[in-house]
Amino acid sequence: MATTNSKTVPVPPGNFGLPVIGETISFIRDSDFTEKRYQKYGSIFKTHIFANPTIVMIGAEANRFLFTNDNKYFSGQWPRSTKILLGPGSLSIQMGSIHQKRRKILSQAFQPRALAEYTTAMEEILRSYSNKWEQMGTLTWYPEIRKYTFDVACKLLIGTDAASDSNFVELFEELVRGLFTIPLNLPWTNFGKALRSRKLLVKQIEEIVLQRQQQPASNKDALGMLLQATDDDGNKLSVEEIKDQILTLLFAGHETLTSAIASMCLLLAQHPEVLEKVRHEQQQLGFSQPLTTENLKQMTYLDQVIKEVLRLIPPVGGGFRQVIEPCEFNGYFIPQGWSVLYQVPKTHQDSSVYTEPSKFDPERFAPSRAEDKAKPFSHVTFGGGMRECIGKEFAKLEMKLFAALLVREYKWELLPEQDLTIIPAPTAYPKDKLKVKFKGIGNW
Numbered sequence: 001m002a003t004t005n006s007k008t009v010p011v012p013p014g015n016f017g018l019p020v021i022g023e024t025i026s027f028i029r030d031s032d033f034t035e036k037r038y039q040k041y042g043s044i045f046k047t048h049i050f051a052n053p054t055i056v057m058i059g060a061e062a063n064r065f066l067f068t069n070d071n072k073y074f075s076g077q078w079p080r081s082t083k084i085l086l087g088p089g090s091l092s093i094q095m096g097s098i099h100q101k102r103r104k105i106l107s108q109a110f111q112p113r114a115l116a117e118y119t120t121a122m123e124e125i126l127r128s129y130s131n132k133w134e135q136m137g138t139l140t141w142y143p144e145i146r147k148y149t150f151d152v153a154c155k156l157l158i159g160t161d162a163a164s165d166s167n168f169v170e171l172f173e174e175l176v177r178g179l180f181t182i183p184l185n186l187p188w189t190n191f192g193k194a195l196r197s198r199k200l201l202v203k204q205i206e207e208i209v210l211q212r213q214q215q216p217a218s219n220k221d222a223l224g225m226l227l228q229a230t231d232d233d234g235n236k237l238s239v240e241e242i243k244d245q246i247l248t249l250l251f252a253g254h255e256t257l258t259s260a261i262a263s264m265c266l267l268l269a270q271h272p273e274v275l276e277k278v279r280h281e282q283q284q285l286g287f288s289q290p291l292t293t294e295n296l297k298q299m300t301y302l303d304q305v306i307k308e309v310l311r312l313i314p315p316v317g318g319g320f321r322q323v324i325e326p327c328e329f330n331g332y333f334i335p336q337g338w339s340v341l342y343q344v345p346k347t348h349q350d351s352s353v354y355t356e357p358s359k360f361d362p363e364r365f366a367p368s369r370a371e372d373k374a375k376p377f378s379h380v381t382f383g384g385g386m387r388e389c390i391g392k393e394f395a396k397l398e399m400k401l402f403a404a405l406l407v408r409e410y411k412w413e414l415l416p417e418q419d420l421t422i423i424p425a426p427t428a429y430p431k432d433k434l435k436v437k438f439k440g441i442g443n444w
Contacts, residue, residue: 009333012055014046022048024182031424034058034317034343044332050079050182054320054339057329058346060353063377065329066321066342067385071096076387077322077339081183081191085175085198086251089244091390103390105229106245109157109222110394116293117220118156118394122401123290125151130410133438138415141265142433146173146258152398153253158246159221160208168204171197176255176426198247205243222249252391259315259427260395261402262434267309268403269414269436271360278302279407289405296400304362306399310381311372312360314344315427319383344380345424353378412436 014037017023027033027049034056037045043058057066066074075095078086083093091102108114129148133139150169154160178194186192209223218224226242237245268275281302287295318341326336334340349357353375354364364371372379382389389395406412414420418432 009328009331011335012044012046012332013041014056016046016048016053020051021182022051022053024049024051028180028425034346038346044330049341050081050180050339052079052339053335054341055332055334056341056343058343059350060347060375060378062329063342063347063380063384066340067377067383067388069327070321070386073323073325073327073334074321074340075324077320079180079183079320081181081194082179084183085179085191085194086248087198087202087244089238089241090248091245092248093244100386101232102245105225106222106249107390108219108225109249110391112293112393114219115393115397118397119293119296119401120290121155122152122398123405125155126402126405130406134410134440134443137439138435138437140433141412141436141438142258142262142429145262145265145434146254149257149261149398150250150254153250153257155221156394157221157249157253158205158208158223159212159218168201171201172250172254175201176251180426201247202243205246206239209239209242209246222246249391252389253394255427256315257395257398259313259429260310260399262429263313263315263422264306264309264399264403265412265436266414266420266430266434267312267360268305268407269412274305274360274362275407278305278403282404282408291401291404293397296397296404299400299404301362302400302403304365305403306396307365307372307379308360308362309399311348311354311379312358313422313428314348314381316381317345317424317428318343319387342380347378347380350375350378409441410438411441412438 015023017026023033027047030036037047037056038058044062045056047054047056057063076092076099078092086092091099091106094102125148129144133141133144147169150172151161154168174197175194178190178197181190181194183191185195209227212223212227217228219228223242223246226237226245229237268278278301281299285295285298321340321342323334323336323338323340327334348354351357354371355361363369377384382392382395413436415435415437418435420430420432420434422428423431
């Protein structure tokens with residue numbers, strides 16, 4: 001219920017920390033930041049991070065409240081470092097009607113017809129990489145998966161092959177390291193380095209955009225659609241905005257997918273009985289290659305596996321909103337101008353929703369159990385509401401195709417003596433970056 005009376009309704013408990021920087025450093029460095037405060041204050045508490053007083057809200061009910069009140073009590077919000085590095089033209093940063101209009105344009109790149117055309121290119125790129133990995137025999141897989149997802153993102157989002165063999169991917173890694181930091185533009189800070197990388201990336205993207213403007217119109221990738229898009233007055237999008245939109249799409253189509261695919265490979269290696277069920281489903285279906293989106297729809301057990309991977313190790317820890325109208329939730333006052341952070345991993349560990357939540361159990365998502373259906377917004381890997389991840393179906397397609405092809409033809413096992421602790425930020429990854437033995441099934 002909405003209210004403006006802060007005198008009768010308290011703000012949530014918590015601590016603002018130090019002057020100016022608040023608890024930002026602890027938030028960035030301490031992987032147990034949320035858990036410690038949850039134990040002390042409960043599922044809603046205040047803090048001060050990224051120069052804003054912030055309320056952290058945990059759980060399905062909190063998510064429902066946030067997502068169903070977008071543009072009423074809340075609008076999209078990111079830390080200043082993120083806004084600067086993604087740029088003012090980024091869909092993630094845009095607000096209100098502009099956000100909705102741009103989202104409508106960009107969503108064309110992720111419609112079923114577009115996704116159906118992506119599978120062939122995804123499979124070709126994956127075959128090239130899997131052959132390389134088989135020849136390597138043993139490898140540190142996470143950086144290799146980064147190169148693969150970046151190649152896919154470049155090919156399908158901007159129509160270029162200039163990806164892993166250039167400095168593009170290294171510049172992106174530098175950019176990502178600065179996204180959620182204190183925005184101090186000094187040469188030695190993560191933010192300062194990220195800002196320099198952004199300038200170089202945007203320059204390269206501009207060159208690609210200008211080249212494409214000289215070529216025949218095409219709807220085969222997101223860039224082609226952006227180049228043809230017009231606003232309500234019939235004006236084309238500026239090159240400046242297109243650069244920011246492309247930068248955001250490449251980040252979203254690369255960084256979070258790398259995390260999700262690596263987590264899937266890790267969990268399947270740790271749970272061979274699940275891997276065998278995935279392999280058995282592939283054998284039962286018996287689809288010939290190349291696979292199509294229609295083939296992929298029939299892989300129902302693999303769907304459950306992917307959903308469970310994203311529940312247990314969500315790539316992103318949460319999302320920010322700005323309070324544009326004061327309101328009340330669960331007996332606490334939420335002041336205008338503050339930030340709100342919804343929390344994904346803790347929501348996914350809710351024992352009132354999930355049986356043995358720390359266990360890897362894909363069958364919790366079987367139709368007979370469907371544990372997440374008991375409470376809407378209890379599985380929020382892709383966010384929700386008006387700002388739900390626009391590339392959700394693209395991500396699931398890429399994960400599914402990756403798993404289906406690899407389990408048919410390859411085996412992998414974790415090498416001993418490595419630290420597989422999950423580092424949660426900026427996106428989740430195993431500390432020692434997933435060292436594996438990788439071979440074809442016939443050569444094992």
